[in-house]
Amino acid sequence: MKALKKGEQAATKKPEVVIVKDGHFLNSLKGKNLFPEALEEANKIMRNVELPKRK
């Protein structure tokens, strides 16, 4: 069994991801602002915040 590297543990219990096909209801939600109040609040908090540079 391959030894886990640092940081891999969080990825060991992961679900299988199924990419949906055209016509699936999830595609109709893609790109829509599904949580407008949360997004507005998030934008308020993040407005004018200078993002940290990558270390």
Added chain:
Amino acid sequence: MNYETYPWIESTSDLTTFHFVSEGPKGYINKIIAFHPMEDPTVFNLGFGDTHPNGHVDDSIVTDNGDRDKILATVAAAVNIFTKAYPDYWVFFAGSTESRTRLYRMAINKHLLELRQLYEIYTIIDGQPVPFYRHLAVNSFLIRRKI
């Protein structure tokens, strides 16, 4: 995090919108996880809620389906997938209610060492990003995958 996740989740091809089904005493409940770009397009807001048959998505409902940890682990898995695909983007999240924010904070506190290996973790205090440290009482989180 070694919590059990739901075994499969559906996603759009751009890995921004996810769906899975919560199973528990209250029945089968459709859950949506969505990453939506914010005013700064390098930051995505993480939204999470239930979807109803009429298409409405509700992020404040408390369904109490007895699977809290499994749901949190599944949302964490979606964050892992999104940030793996878009390592240069930030993910912002805050609970839609005080209790949900507390839940996120507790989960992050509990797994902080492990999460720090994968992510840069900040909070916003007085308009400034501040590295998150254990038991800091905050209301929002800003994370980016380490590369």
